[in-house]
Amino acid sequence: MNLENTARGLNAVRSKSPLVHNITNYVVMNNTANALLAIGASPVMAHAIDEVADMVAIASSLVINIGTLSGHWIDSMQVAGKTAVERDIPRILDPVGAGATPLRTETCKTLLKSMKPTVIRGNASEIMALAGSAVTTKGVDSSAESTRAVDAARQLAQATGAVVVISGAIDYITDGERLKEIKLGSPLMAQVTGMGCTATAVIGAFAAVVSDPFEAAWQAMTLMGVAGQRAARQARGTGTMQIAFLDELSTLTAEDILSEKGA
Amino acid sequence: MNLENTARGLNAVRSKSPLVHNITNYVVMNNTANALLAIGASPVMAHAIDEVADMVAIASSLVINIGTLSGHWIDSMQVAGKTAVERDIPRILDPVGAGATPLRTETCKTLLKSMKPTVIRGNASEIMALAGSAVTTKGVDSSAESTRAVDAARQLAQATGAVVVISGAIDYITDGERLKEIKLGSPLMAQVTGMGCTATAVIGAFAAVVSDPFEAAWQAMTLMGVAGQRAARQARGTGTMQIAFLDELSTLTAEDILSEKGA
Amino acid sequence: MNLENTARGLNAVRSKSPLVHNITNYVVMNNTANALLAIGASPVMAHAIDEVADMVAIASSLVINIGTLSGHWIDSMQVAGKTAVERDIPRILDPVGAGATPLRTETCKTLLKSMKPTVIRGNASEIMALAGSAVTTKGVDSSAESTRAVDAARQLAQATGAVVVISGAIDYITDGERLKEIKLGSPLMAQVTGMGCTATAVIGAFAAVVSDPFEAAWQAMTLMGVAGQRAARQARGTGTMQIAFLDELSTLTAEDILSEKGA
Numbered sequence: 001m002n003l004e005n006t007a008r009g010l011n012a013v014r015s016k017s018p019l020v021h022n023i024t025n026y027v028v029m030n031n032t033a034n035a036l037l038a039i040g041a042s043p044v045m046a047h048a049i050d051e052v053a054d055m056v057a058i059a060s061s062l063v064i065n066i067g068t069l070s071g072h073w074i075d076s077m078q079v080a081g082k083t084a085v086e087r088d089i090p091r092i093l094d095p096v097g098a099g100a101t102p103l104r105t106e107t108c109k110t111l112l113k114s115m116k117p118t119v120i121r122g123n124a125s126e127i128m129a130l131a132g133s134a135v136t137t138k139g140v141d142s143s144a145e146s147t148r149a150v151d152a153a154r155q156l157a158q159a160t161g162a163v164v165v166i167s168g169a170i171d172y173i174t175d176g177e178r179l180k181e182i183k184l185g186s187p188l189m190a191q192v193t194g195m196g197c198t199a200t201a202v203i204g205a206f207a208a209v210v211s212d213p214f215e216a217a218w219q220a221m222t223l224m225g226v227a228g229q230r231a232a233r234q235a236r237g238t239g240t241m242q243i244a245f246l247d248e249l250s251t252l253t254a255e256d257i258l259s260e261k262g263a
Numbered sequence: 264m265n266l267e268n269t270a271r272g273l274n275a276v277r278s279k280s281p282l283v284h285n286i287t288n289y290v291v292m293n294n295t296a297n298a299l300l301a302i303g304a305s306p307v308m309a310h311a312i313d314e315v316a317d318m319v320a321i322a323s324s325l326v327i328n329i330g331t332l333s334g335h336w337i338d339s340m341q342v343a344g345k346t347a348v349e350r351d352i353p354r355i356l357d358p359v360g361a362g363a364t365p366l367r368t369e370t371c372k373t374l375l376k377s378m379k380p381t382v383i384r385g386n387a388s389e390i391m392a393l394a395g396s397a398v399t400t401k402g403v404d405s406s407a408e409s410t411r412a413v414d415a416a417r418q419l420a421q422a423t424g425a426v427v428v429i430s431g432a433i434d435y436i437t438d439g440e441r442l443k444e445i446k447l448g449s450p451l452m453a454q455v456t457g458m459g460c461t462a463t464a465v466i467g468a469f470a471a472v473v474s475d476p477f478e479a480a481w482q483a484m485t486l487m488g489v490a491g492q493r494a495a496r497q498a499r500g501t502g503t504m505q506i507a508f509l510d511e512l513s514t515l516t517a518e519d520i521l522s523e524k525g526a
Numbered sequence: 527m528n529l530e531n532t533a534r535g536l537n538a539v540r541s542k543s544p545l546v547h548n549i550t551n552y553v554v555m556n557n558t559a560n561a562l563l564a565i566g567a568s569p570v571m572a573h574a575i576d577e578v579a580d581m582v583a584i585a586s587s588l589v590i591n592i593g594t595l596s597g598h599w600i601d602s603m604q605v606a607g608k609t610a611v612e613r614d615i616p617r618i619l620d621p622v623g624a625g626a627t628p629l630r631t632e633t634c635k636t637l638l639k640s641m642k643p644t645v646i647r648g649n650a651s652e653i654m655a656l657a658g659s660a661v662t663t664k665g666v667d668s669s670a671e672s673t674r675a676v677d678a679a680r681q682l683a684q685a686t687g688a689v690v691v692i693s694g695a696i697d698y699i700t701d702g703e704r705l706k707e708i709k710l711g712s713p714l715m716a717q718v719t720g721m722g723c724t725a726t727a728v729i730g731a732f733a734a735v736v737s738d739p740f741e742a743a744w745q746a747m748t749l750m751g752v753a754g755q756r757a758a759r760q761a762r763g764t765g766t767m768q769i770a771f772l773d774e775l776s777t778l779t780a781e782d783i784l785s786e787k788g789a
Contacts, residue, residue, distance in 0.1 A: 247763025
């Protein structure tokens with residue numbers, strides 16, 4: 001458990017308020033922006049090829065999420081990714097639905113080269129698809145057991161140099177050598193759309209203020225788990241879960257974080 | 264009242280978790296995904312012409328909603344619709360704003376041919392516009408009395424072979440011969456954006472697991488009404504209405520459903 | 527304080543239910559639609575170049591927001607703006623992120639000419655960027671003190687003929703001669719995405735029913751402040767803030783409004 005470091009990381013996000021540039025999907029843009037604001041970061045959404053390089057130039061990190069990708073957006077993702085590599089700011093990739101269609105899998109493979117992600121976060125199926133394993137994704141909420149994918153995550157981390165995060169009932173974080181698991185959160189999180197995308201964006205905020213990407217991803221996922229299980233205690237269903245989760249992100253104190261326990 | 268069948272249908276959605284492919288509008292994507300997750304279905308949003316056929320190929324039903332349509336999206340809707348016809352999976356059309364602009368009315372007419380909808384759900388004005396009646400739509404929330412449109416719905420059903428649903432203070436479901444009406448729900452539902460779009464998506468989930476489209480649409484609209492009137496009892500305004508509605512969808516038991524009464 | 531006029535304006539929105547045509551950003555479309563429905567207006571979102579002129583033709587006001595702009599959208603904004611000028615309906619511009627990238631600043635300058643805005647609402651940095659001041663915007667939530675921008679707002683109003691609104695801890699409304707300030711609201715509003723965009727849309731609704739744009743903007747911003755500070759009293763964090771705000775908009779009575787006091 002890294003609750004103390006997580007509290008410190010959250011504090012750093014709140015005090016530095018990093019500008020996180022998101023090129024993300026239509027479904028979750030509102031959640032993503034609200035989650036980033038709730039933890040004290042400054043979100044910006046911009047996808048036009050005419051401005052992504054300019055926006056990356058003032059951003060502290062770049063988050064790319066392919067959840068509702070299409071041709072023009074892919075072009076912009078490539079340009080933004082390359083610019084972020086040149087500027088050497090953290091780059092986070094969320095391969096939503098990789099494995100579900102060839103377009104998604106192929107786009108991710110191209111992005112691995114152009115944006116050289118610092119962190120990749122997906123569910124087990126998506127990470128396995130990226131790692132080249134033969135898996136079939138059922139939509140974007142895989143029920144494949146996360147544990148089956150840890151080997152794929154480690155291989156993907158070694159092949160790409162990225163920290164790889166698998167989120168699920170248990171979260172796994174690996175840089176190809178180190179491996180941490182997190183047993184926090186609540187099953188209700190999987191019934192709210194965009195919780196994974198939110199996790200990716202929160203990693204983007206932490207990676208902007210915590211120098212080691214492995215540590216940043218671990219802290220961000222710990223925060224998600226802490227906020228998730230606290231929210232679940234108050235929730236009457238998936239609607240109030242979504243709202244209580246934002247309330248937690250925006251009000252969590254160091255003491256709140258330290259008082260939580262994993263499963 | 265078909266409360267028992269509705270409870271059975273909801274149970275089937277929860278146990279089979281059908282993958283519902285949505286090509287829908289920007290305003291409601293988040294609501295739609297959350298509503299589908301809340302009832303136990305698996306939502307996926309995908310609109311790129313390069314992947315819609317691949318996504319339809321693994322989906323259990325297709326929902327097309329023209330709420331924020333534009334050229335590229337219309338092309339993708341046509342491809343997705345044709346693929347869904349070939350695969351013979353249920354196809355649901357939401358003609359948002361039909362009658363308000365020529366683009367919307369004409370797009371719907373083209374979609375009627377290419378996607379051969381299994382179910383069409385709209386408000387009274389939209390259904391009348393599709394049926395060729397001369398009506399003027401005021402935005403997307405028509406106040407035209409639903410009853411005036413029942414004849415149009417029946418004609419549209421006979422002409423297209425689709426089950427046609429008019430939602431409003433009273434909902435009507437017809438396949439051109441059978442006609443059911445539902446007096447459930449709450450006036451607060453009309454003050455929350457995307458409730459109609461949510462209904463269309465929920466029909467998509469039910470149509471994937473209930474073989475008779477008329478019965479599927481009837482059950483889905485009954486579920487909307489039950490969840491809506493239960494949510495309205497807890498709501499302090501339109502904000503909590505939206506949240507309580509998701510809470511209801513995600514927690515409703517068969518007993519809860521059977522305990523509700525219509526107006 | 528103009529609480530009585532604000533109550534009267536809200537009443538006019540509720541009774542006339544103006545159709546507000548929004549060409550706005552992906553992040554806030556849902557909030558915007560819900561806020562407009564909550565105050566009794568009729569929102570419609572439409573951005574296709576093939577239909578914007580037709581939609582403007584039936585709208586009572588036009589709201590253009592560049593938060594997630596791109597080439598095709600800019601083209602549609604120009605067409606919609608020109609049509610709205612021809613029809614002489616109120617035109618509201620939200621220059622989200624003006625100053626952050628050349629694309630945003632340049633697009634706003636072009637829109638100033640084509641749509642001849644009736645009202646412009648932004649934060650201090652955005653207004654200063656439009657007025658030609660040399661400022662650097664940090665993302666879309668500027669922390670520049672609003673007071674520094676009042677001169678820029680007055681100049682922008684004089685140069686364009688628009689009423690200019692700066693929103694922030696203190697809101698300022700000027701038509702180049704008159705100047706009002708509003709000390710209502712809550713700091714929590716800045717932590718919820720899209721509150722500024724909502725304000726712009728609410729101005730669009732008021733401008734459709736209150737003939738003096740200065741008075742319309744003043745009333746709309748007063749309503750935002752009243753609803754915001756009432757919501758903040760109930761909020762447990764930024765999630766419940768967002769929901770309570772909609773509850774307030776949808777249930778506020780004249781008595782509620784008159785009972786509020788500014789800072």
